[in-house]
Amino acid sequence: MTAWLIRGPAPYGGEPTDLLVRDGVIAEVGRGLSAPRGAHRLDAVGLVALPGLVDLHTHLREPGREDAETVETGSRAAALGGYTAVHAMANTDPVADTAGVVEQVWRLGREAGLVDVRPVGAVTAGLAGERLAELGAMADSAARVRVFSDDGRCVADAALMRRALEYVKAFDGVVAQHAEEPRLTAGAQMNEGAVAARLGLAGWPAAAEEAVIARDVLLAGHVGSRLHVCHVSTAGSVAILRWAKTKGTRVTAEVTPHHLLLTDELAETYDPVYKVNPPLRTAEDIAALRAGLADGTIDAVATDHAPHALEDKETEWGAARPGMLGLETALSVAVLTLVESGVMDWRAVADRMSVRPARIGRLGDAGRDLTEGEPASLVLVDPAARWQVDPAASASRSRNTPYAGRELPARVVATFLRGEPTVFDGKALL
Ligand code: DOR
Ligand code: ZN
Numbered sequence: 105m106t107a108w109l110i111r112g113p114a115p116y117g118g119e120p121t122d123l124l125v126r127d128g129v130i131a132e133v134g135r136g137l138s139a140p141r142g143a144h145r146l147d148a149v150g151l152v153a154l155p156g157l158v159d160l161h162t163h164l165r166e167p168g169r170e171d172a173e174t175v176e177t178g179s180r181a182a183a184l185g186g187y188t189a190v191h192a193m194a195n196t197d198p199v200a201d202t203a204g205v206v207e208q209v210w211r212l213g214r215e216a217g218l219v220d221v222r223p224v225g226a227v228t229a230g231l232a233g234e235r236l237a238e239l240g241a242m243a244d245s246a247a248r249v250r251v252f253s254d255d256g257r258c259v260a261d262a263a264l265m266r267r268a269l270e271y272v273k274a275f276d277g278v279v280a281q282h283a284e285e286p287r288l289t290a291g292a293q294m295n296e297g298a299v300a301a302r303l304g305l306a307g308w309p310a311a312a313e314e315a316v317i318a319r320d321v322l323l324a325g326h327v328g329s330r331l332h333v334c335h336v337s338t339a340g341s342v343a344i345l346r347w348a349k350t351k352g353t354r355v356t357a358e359v360t361p362h363h364l365l366l367t368d369e370l371a372e373t374y375d376p377v378y379k380v381n382p383p384l385r386t387a388e389d390i391a392a393l394r395a396g397l398a399d400g401t402i403d404a405v406a407t408d409h410a411p412h413a414l415e416d417k418e419t420e421w422g423a424a425r426p427g428m429l430g431l432e433t434a435l436s437v438a439v440l441t442l443v444e445s446g447v448m449d450w451r452a453v454a455d456r457m458s459v460r461p462a463r464i465g466r467l468g469d470a471g472r473d474l475t476e477g478e479p480a481s482l483v484l485v486d487p488a489a490r491w492q493v494d495p496a497a498s499a500s501r502s503r504n505t506p507y508a509g510r511e512l513p514a515r516v517v518a519t520f521l522r523g524e525p526t527v528f529d530g531k532a533l534l
Pocket of ligand 2: 255334381382
């Protein structure tokens, strides 16, 4: 393994220093370090160093929809976005509801070698919401699953949700809920509100999300289990989570970059690239989500990277699948909405995009501090760079980014996974 002397980056945007990386760990931190013989040098003056980002919510589409994404292409997009670990959602075909499927995804991740791919196991067999999947076998498998989710669908049955919460306690797992009361969202196309009324589209009411979150925090509190709430999108959800946390409930939550930036007014374009579940909400919701993330009510930014093939996305709004790409733009959108807006500093960004998601997923060697002896999984970001999003340049197999043509701040220059660069000079190495 080669050593790297990374000269002059600012860890967490603080004082510049040098980092010596050797044998997969940060061997030394300090100014004016000299490079050992044979070490590579990387001039990182002016760059911000953060621990490698950890995504709690990534759709990699393999097995089953390799035309939209594969473990390898999604891993490459992740590395380019500054990630060193991602949680691969279970709504594949076949569904990741057995030890066999999660081990397959985990192995494909290892073979790609770009990020640590941590499979999420389904909560219910086939995502059908009727009986529990083999949670224990997935936890015991080589993939060591700790996060379970039917994401894309809600575990709507309260008794089944309670049983899942109780079950995962045995192995310190967490149930990640896609909070959407299906009876309230039948036929929904966008956020229920003034814009939907104007466009004549059926809406997802905020209450459909909030009702499930309220129910589930009560359940999690009652049985003493860990609950994680996926892609929180409304001001009311933030208020419920804030209340639950004051009660000591073991609940964590995530918000996506797109819910921190984009509003439902974009539906007026009828461009299905803006169709997503949960839907884009209002400016008031965005303000509450940013504040909730800043005060720790929301623990993490998670991408909900949802690649879709052209024929599933470039069709009329009603027929298009919900979901948008996120891995390659997440950090830039976080910088735009949180750092440049003054809501958070770089250390808080590292906390919400690396430290806390790693803890929620129980990843022992991710989300660690940039100090001596810790794994050298880190990202170097140019905070002054601005770049224009070009869907054709994406490493993803899909093109459904809502930021096409937009200028975004901050660019990932290099990503290291346990001491080895996966991205260098803004380009993937594998
Ligand atoms: O927009 C979404 N897309 N929301 C989900 O919950 C699922 C995801 C997908 O799998 O495409
Ligand atoms: Zn979801």
